Amino acid sequence: MSESVLNSNDRxxxxxxxxxxxxxxxxxxxxxxxxPESIHLPGVEGDIxxxxxxxxxxxxxxxxxxxEPETVRHFVRLSQWNHGIETGFYPLGSCTMKYNPRxxxxxxxxxxxxxxxxxxPEDTVQGALELLYxxxxxxxxxxxxxxxxxxxxxxxxxELAGLMMIRACLDARGEAERRTVLVPDSxxxxxxxxxxxxxxxxxxxxxxxxxRIDLDVLKANLNDGTAALxxxxxxxxxxxxxxxxxxCQLVHDAGGLVYGDGANLNALVGLxxxxxxxxxxxxxxxxxxxxxxxxxxxxxxxxxxxxxxxxAFLPVPRIVKESDNYRLDSTSDASIGSILSTIGQSxxxxxxxxxxxxxxxQSLHKIAEDAVLNANYILHRLKDVYHVPFEGVCKHECLLxxxxxxxxxxxxxxxxxxxxxxGFHPMTVYFPLIVHGAMLIEPTETESRETLxxxxxxxxxxAAQCEAGNxxxxxxxxxxxxxxxxxxxxxxxxxxxxxxx
Amino acid sequence: MRFLPxxxxxxxxxxxxxxxxxxxxxxxxxxxxxxxxxxxxxxxEALSEAGIxxxxxxxxxxxxxxxxxxxxxxGGTYNHFVPAVVDYVVSRGEFLTAxxxxxxxxxxxxLQALFEFQTMxxxxxxxxxxxASMYEAGTATAEAALMARRVSRKKRVVIAGSVNPRYRSVxxxxxxxxxxxCVEVDMGCFGTDLDRVIxxxxxxxxxxxxxxxxxxxxxxxxxxxREACDANRCLMVVAFSDVSAFALIESPGAMGADIxxxxxxxxxxxxxxxxxxLGLFTCKQKYLRQxxxxxxxxxxxxxxxxxxxxxxxxREQHIRxxxxxxxxxxxxxxxxxxxxxxxxxxxxxxLATVARHSAVALQSLVSQLPxxxxxxxxxxxxxxxxxxxxxxxxxxxxxAAQANDIFAGIPLEQLxxxxxxxxxxxxxxxMIEEAxxxxxxxxxxxxx
Ligand SMILES: Cc1ncc(COP(=O)(O)O)c(C=O)c1O
Numbered sequence: 029m030s031e032s033v034l035n036s037n038d039r040x041x042x043x044x045x046x047x048x049x050x051x052x053x054x055x056x057x058x059x060x061x062x063x064p065e066s067i068h069l070p071g072v073e074g075d076i077x078x079x080x081x082x083x084x085x086x087x088x089x090x091x092x093x094x095x096e097p098e099t100v101r102h103f104v105r106l107s108q109w110n111h112g113i114e115t116g117f118y119p120l121g122s123c124t125m126k127y128n129p130r131x132x133x134x135x136x137x138x139x140x141x142x143x144x145x146x147x148x149p150e151d152t153v154q155g156a157l158e159l160l161y162x163x164x165x166x167x168x169x170x171x172x173x174x175x176x177x178x179x180x181x182x183x184x185x186x187e188l189a190g191l192m193m194i195r196a197c198l199d200a201r202g203e204a205e206r207r208t209v210l211v212p213d214s215x216x217x218x219x220x221x222x223x224x225x226x227x228x229x230x231x232x233x234x235x236x237x238x239x240r241i242d243l244d245v246l247k248a249n250l251n252d253g254t255a256a257l258x259x260x261x262x263x264x265x266x267x268x269x270x271x272x273x274x275x276c277q278l279v280h281d282a283g284g285l286v287y288g289d290g291a292n293l294n295a296l297v298g299l300x301x302x303x304x305x306x307x308x309x310x311x312x313x314x315x316x317x318x319x320x321x322x323x324x325x326x327x328x329x330x331x332x333x334x335x336x337x338x339x340a341f342l343p344v345p346r347i348v349k350e351s352d353n354y355r356l357d358s359t360s361d362a363s364i365g366s367i368l369s370t371i372g373q374s375x376x377x378x379x380x381x382x383x384x385x386x387x388x389x390q391s392l393h394k395i396a397e398d399a400v401l402n403a404n405y406i407l408h409r410l411k412d413v414y415h416v417p418f419e420g421v422c423k424h425e426c427l428l429x430x431x432x433x434x435x436x437x438x439x440x441x442x443x444x445x446x447x448x449x450x451g452f453h454p455m456t457v458y459f460p461l462i463v464h465g466a467m468l469i470e471p472t473e474t475e476s477r478e479t480l481x482x483x484x485x486x487x488x489x490x491a492a493q494c495e496a497g498n499x500x501x502x503x504x505x506x507x508x509x510x511x512x513x514x515x516x517x518x519x520x521x522x523x524x525x526x527x528x529x
Numbered sequence: 530m531r532f533l534p535x536x537x538x539x540x541x542x543x544x545x546x547x548x549x550x551x552x553x554x555x556x557x558x559x560x561x562x563x564x565x566x567x568x569x570x571x572x573x574e575a576l577s578e579a580g581i582x583x584x585x586x587x588x589x590x591x592x593x594x595x596x597x598x599x600x601x602x603x604g605g606t607y608n609h610f611v612p613a614v615v616d617y618v619v620s621r622g623e624f625l626t627a628x629x630x631x632x633x634x635x636x637x638x639x640l641q642a643l644f645e646f647q648t649m650x651x652x653x654x655x656x657x658x659x660x661a662s663m664y665e666a667g668t669a670t671a672e673a674a675l676m677a678r679r680v681s682r683k684k685r686v687v688i689a690g691s692v693n694p695r696y697r698s699v700x701x702x703x704x705x706x707x708x709x710x711c712v713e714v715d716m717g718c719f720g721t722d723l724d725r726v727i728x729x730x731x732x733x734x735x736x737x738x739x740x741x742x743x744x745x746x747x748x749x750x751x752x753x754x755r756e757a758c759d760a761n762r763c764l765m766v767v768a769f770s771d772v773s774a775f776a777l778i779e780s781p782g783a784m785g786a787d788i789x790x791x792x793x794x795x796x797x798x799x800x801x802x803x804x805x806x807l808g809l810f811t812c813k814q815k816y817l818r819q820x821x822x823x824x825x826x827x828x829x830x831x832x833x834x835x836x837x838x839x840x841x842x843x844r845e846q847h848i849r850x851x852x853x854x855x856x857x858x859x860x861x862x863x864x865x866x867x868x869x870x871x872x873x874x875x876x877x878x879x880l881a882t883v884a885r886h887s888a889v890a891l892q893s894l895v896s897q898l899p900x901x902x903x904x905x906x907x908x909x910x911x912x913x914x915x916x917x918x919x920x921x922x923x924x925x926x927x928x929a930a931q932a933n934d935i936f937a938g939i940p941l942e943q944l945x946x947x948x949x950x951x952x953x954x955x956x957x958x959x960m961i962e963e964a965x966x967x968x969x970x971x972x973x974x975x976x977x
Contacts, residue, residue, distance in 0.1 A: 056645050056873055063876040067612060071886025071959035072893050072966070076777070079908040080888060083748050083778040089652045093876015100614055103642070103870055107623035110638035114622030120631075127532055128626050131578050136801075137616070139596040140589025145606055146803035147939045148593065149931070155591030156802050162573075169570050181664035181804070182859035184846070195706065221846035221856035225675075227706030230851050268558040298570065299556060300563045315859060319532075323619075324639035325629040325661065325823065325862025327805035358946075365702045369605055369667030369695035370803030382585065388575025391530045393567045398533050400555050401543060408547045421555050444632070454632055459847070476534035477543060509634045512831035519828035519840040523817065525658045526648040 043486060044116060044451040050510050053105040056092050057527045063093030090529060109510065110324070111453050117479050119406075121425045121456035121468025122216065122264055124294050124316030129386065132319070132379035141378055146370045150355050157354035160374060161347050163381040164331070170392070171290070171310050172303025173333035177342045178372040183291055185367065186311025186330030187222035187258075192364040193309060193334060193341040194256050194285045195226060200341075200362065203283065206255040210284075212241055214264045214460040219289060228255055235462050239265040239418035239427075241275055250282035260289040261302065262423035264460040266403065266468070268295075276306025285309065285337070293317045294472070295400055295423035298393030309334045317395075318380035329376040343367050398473035399424040402480055406469055409484040413491040417463045424472070430465035436494040438502050440465040443490055445513065448506040450486040531578075595800070599935045599965045603912050603956025604744075604944050605666060605693055605770045606803065607795045609883060610960055611871075615797040618870045619863050629823075629862065633838045634830075639862065640837035643825040646869040653775050653872070653880075654789045655782025656811035660822040661839075662861040663808030666792035667699035670738060670768050672810065672821045672855055673790045674700055674711075677736030677764040679819045679854070680787075684709025685733045689726045690716040691743040692768055694945040700738070709735075719905045719914045719952075720747040727757040736764040736788075741781060742774055745905060745954070746891070746912030755785035764788060771795050772809060773958075774910045776877070777884035781811075788812045795883075797871025798864055807864035818844065821855030883959050887911035890957035894966050901977050912956045914941065917976055920950045926976035927953075933968055 076084075094102065111118070118125035136142065144153055160178060168174040180186035191209065198206045209223040212233045220230040231249055236242035240263065257279045261269045269275060276286045288302045288310035294317045296302070302310045314320050315328030322328070334342065344363045345356035356371060387395065400423050407416070407426035415431035430440040444454035444467075456468040471480060493502060506512060535543075544550065556564070576584060600608040619625060623638060630636030630643075643661045650659040663669040674686045686704060688697055690713055697713060704711040714729045716722050721743045730737055737758060742748045751767070758765040767781035769791035775781070781789035793807035794800070812820055818841065826840035846853040872880065891911050895904045901922070904913045915938060917923040923940070930937035938953030 053641075055641065057648065063878060067874055067879050069610060069879065069882050069886060069959050070962060071882070072890040072957075072961065072963055073886070074889040074893065076885060076888050077892045077908070080748060080778065080892075080910065083750075083908060085775065085777060085779050085783070088877045089649075089655075089776060089780070089880070091649050091652060091872050091875065091877050091880060093878060094873050096614060096874065099870065099873045100617070102873065103618040103866075104621070106638035106641050107618070107621045108638065109635075109641075110623040110627050111632075111635040112623045112626035114626045118628065120628055123628050125626075125628055129532060131581055133620060133625075135582060135585035135589075138585060138589040139594045140592040141585070141594075142799045142801050143595035143608070144592050144802045145595075145600060145602045145608065145800050145936070147602055147604060147606070147943060148600075148936050152593040152931075152936075153591075153802065155588035158591075159585070159588050166572055169572055181668070182857070184856040184858045185664060185668070188856060192706070216858075217846035217848070217850050217853065218856050218858050220851035221849075221853040224851040224853075225703070225856050270558050270560070272563075273560060296559075298567065299565055300559050301565065304563050313859075321625045321863070322628045322859075323861075323863025324624055324627040324636070324642075324866065326860040327664075327863060328859040330859075366695065366698050367668070367702060368804075369665060369693065369699055370806065373804040374802035375799075375805050378585070382581050385573065385576045385581050385584065386532065386578070387530065389570055389572040390568050390575050392570065392572070393565075394530055394533060397552050398535060398540075401535075401540060401552060404547060404555055405543045421558060445634070448632065448635055453635065474532055474534065477539050506634050509637075511634050511637055511834060511836040514633045514830045514836045514838045515828045516838050516840065519826040519838045520843075523824070523840055524827040525644075525817075525824050525840075526651045527644070529652075 042482065050108065051105050053102060055527055056102065059092065059094060064095040116451060117475060117483055118453040119455050119469045119471050121470040122291060124470060124472055126319050126472035127474035128319050128321040129383060132382040135382050136375050136378040154354055157347060159381050160377055161349055161354055163377050164347055166384055167312055167331055168333055170297060171312065171333040172301030173310055173335050175339040175342060176331055176333045178331045178377060179343045179368050180311065180330035180332055181368055181373055182326060182328040183311055183313040183330040184218035184222055186332045187218055188225055189343055189367050190287050190309040190311055190332045191222055191226040191228065193338045194287060196341040196364050197338055198255055206253055208253045209255055210249055210257045212259060214462045215258065215260060216264060216289065219258045239267050239462065240269050243271060243274065246275065246278060250278060254282050254284040256285045256287045258287040258289060260292055262292045262295045265418055265427045266422040266425040267418055268423055272305045291316060292424065295396055297396045299396045303335060309338055314376055314380045319383045320376045320379040327373050327376055329373040345371060395473050402471040402473060402475060405480055406471055406484055410487055413488060425468055425470035428467045429463050433491065433494045436497060436499055438494050438499050440467055442502040442505065445505040446490050446502045447486060449508045452483055452486060597934060599961065601938050601955050601957060602936050604939050604954050605695060605792060606800050607771050607958055608800060608960050609773060609795045609958050611797050611799055612874055614874055615867050615870045619867045624863065624866050630839060633836065637836060640825050642866045642869050644837050646865040647825060649869060649872045650809055651811060653772060654811045655780030656789050657814035658817055659811040660820055660824050662865050663810050663822055663857065664861060665804065665806045665808045666770060667696045669790040669808035669810050670696040671700040671703035673766045673788045674704060674736060674738060676788060676819050676821060677766060680816050681735040681764055683733055683735035685735055686711045687729045687734055688713050688738040689721055690714055691721040691745060692738055692740040693744045693770055696768055719745040720907065721749055723753055727754060730757050730761050730763060732761055734761055734763040736766045738766040738768060740768045742910040745914050746909040748778055748908040748910055751784035771911065773884050773887060776880035777888060778910065793868050796868035798867050805861055805864055807861050807868060819854060822857050822860060886959035887957055890961040890966065894957065894969060897970055899973055902973055911958065912954060915953045915955050917951045922976040923951050923953060926973055929975040930972040933972055935969055935972060937969060
């Protein structure tokens, strides 16, 4: 074999980005031909009754209709323009993009779980209820908050449910004047939006110099109108709120409750429990911590776990176990009522159950250990060339900014887009809002050291290019994917959301 | 642990790189009193992959399902046929394991699928624009009410009693913590009495919410309601539970809806014991900037090539925070891809067949009912109420049907706690065949 074939300095495999076979694919509506014979469907033939015929649709909807082979090719080609966690590294901070085990997909598709109706008789869905009940109990144990509702459809929906419970609890105490929710300025946008939807108003708490909740600021804002503090721990800067015990104590002493945004539970799972720290109510993003696929935007699930104080207010129906029998209990009393028209995103919980089962009691903590190890490893490798706004160890994600690269005219956005050319999905950019040019990197536990090193090398290379004044490629990026930077201003100015007829 | 790539020597080496000797150093910021003893939670032991398959198979086999039972169940969740291609497409890792398309250059697949979805949903519902999904129909209905309040700058919401009781309870629940009245109009029948609905509208009314076809399956003319809405400058919100209807009957848009919301579960998404399903949200173009949720729009890239991005994000929580049009973030993205694939495979003709078979099956059943069971009169799509002499007769029938592998309907009181316990909400789809109807009729004999 020739020297060059064996050359270990070959960069071909260092960063995986390439311009392989990529096809342009028109919109469905541009596949111009008469719709072929469509799928053969079962059912009862006959004429529709006269009474209904009066309401017949006059102009067809004009849904194009392609043959099966064309349909498959169309969507497979679209899929090939996408980057997913199965394709490569996806270090989006706050999103916990970890590997989604394939066996979870297999079991969720078993006919006895996928093809059952939420209103069929309870004695014919005992197996499904058993799996849901099991995951419900596990989430209670993992969070240290034993009472759990599976109804919320995503994290933000869980926030709403949790705040509704807090409000109901305060009302039951005769404290209906408590309607203020304190939200740190580092919080995710859903936090204040959920509070508003719950008919409460928010007061923003300015974070301290270390990116954490400032106890003096907190104290200054606690009063008779305080309903709750809504906090994320570890926070969105990746830092653990070390004063958590005191924070919860202060809020409780002031007559409020503590809502925990559990989006960052991956840092703690199996190692420490929000309930033990004084949190009253926590939503869990199952599509983050418990590895259910994010699907290009959803679905997720946002179960809420609460302590005894809030248990009576949980939404209905609740999944309960009586001896060996499972049933849905809709008796409400103090309940906040229902917030979804079904029992919840059952299919998502089936996957979460399978995921937790794979780790079990023995190994659950390894999730958090490796997630935190990986984030700190990246932080360590990058901290000399990128600005680190808050010192100290991070938890499952690390926060950098573009302060140093800014001197060379390079912004976070450029760094993100350049990563694409090198074969990586960018980190979360410009969030949290408490630092300028945020880059929030969350590697998760399912990445190998090889991948982490390769990503860090890419980041170092970008920083070096900045230092060398070699920044054209950064401003131009990305050049490798089949679309370059897209004009978002044009999209918003004259929105085209549907293809014209 | 098979999902974790590191070996112990990797971990040690990584820690050494950082000058650390033990992983605990990375958790020193958590106060000691909160550290759990590893492996001590009260949970099951770890299972192998084979063990997981065994556990789930065992549990799933306890459940009767649509592969071994005939489903006459609806009420918001429908057993329509799901072609293999749909499940294949949404199983592809590039769709399945992507996040929200925040980096459009490497998310054009998801984005184009969303654009196609929005287009097809607008066409099917006869509305100008669609968003890229809500959680499901109940929350979509609540969001519609909230949007109408913003658009009209009024607060009062009127909701017909013939809207699915679950959509109603979610909507009234959402509204109950905000200022303004929410009025539920009792219909006094298993159908929609538009006069009663119209009587409830006044000048303070932000919107009126009706369901079409309604919860009982009735199909009716919305023209009088449109007039009443115009007279009171209030928005007409049309909810629906089985979107397949609109391949057969006039769409909400053609009926004059300002906002149309409902379930898209019928479009290639399995029943899955309640979810994940698909909430649809559509409206008139002029209200676009008050719409909740994500939308995908057309644009160009730096080289002038066509491409897609998420747009109008200044409505959303990550920008607008407490002033956002909704708190929704994660939605039902993958279900949009499923619905787009399903509609592509079906086309107008396939969708029309699904709808026709669904309606004809109900007609066939209702036209052969014995004298001791009654159905409601009038135009129905694929659902209706069957009424029995009494509870005992109904239960006898349900038991006989189930013994012959038929889920014959949902006891009405299970959906609407105020209902008498002698009615059934009965639903048909294209999955019901003539033989199933015959077996159903045979079982009905025991209800005499
Ligand atoms: C910190 C934080 N809170 C809340 C949310 C909202 O969760 P979801 O998207 O599931 O509604 C997210 C996720 O985007 C998040 O990162």
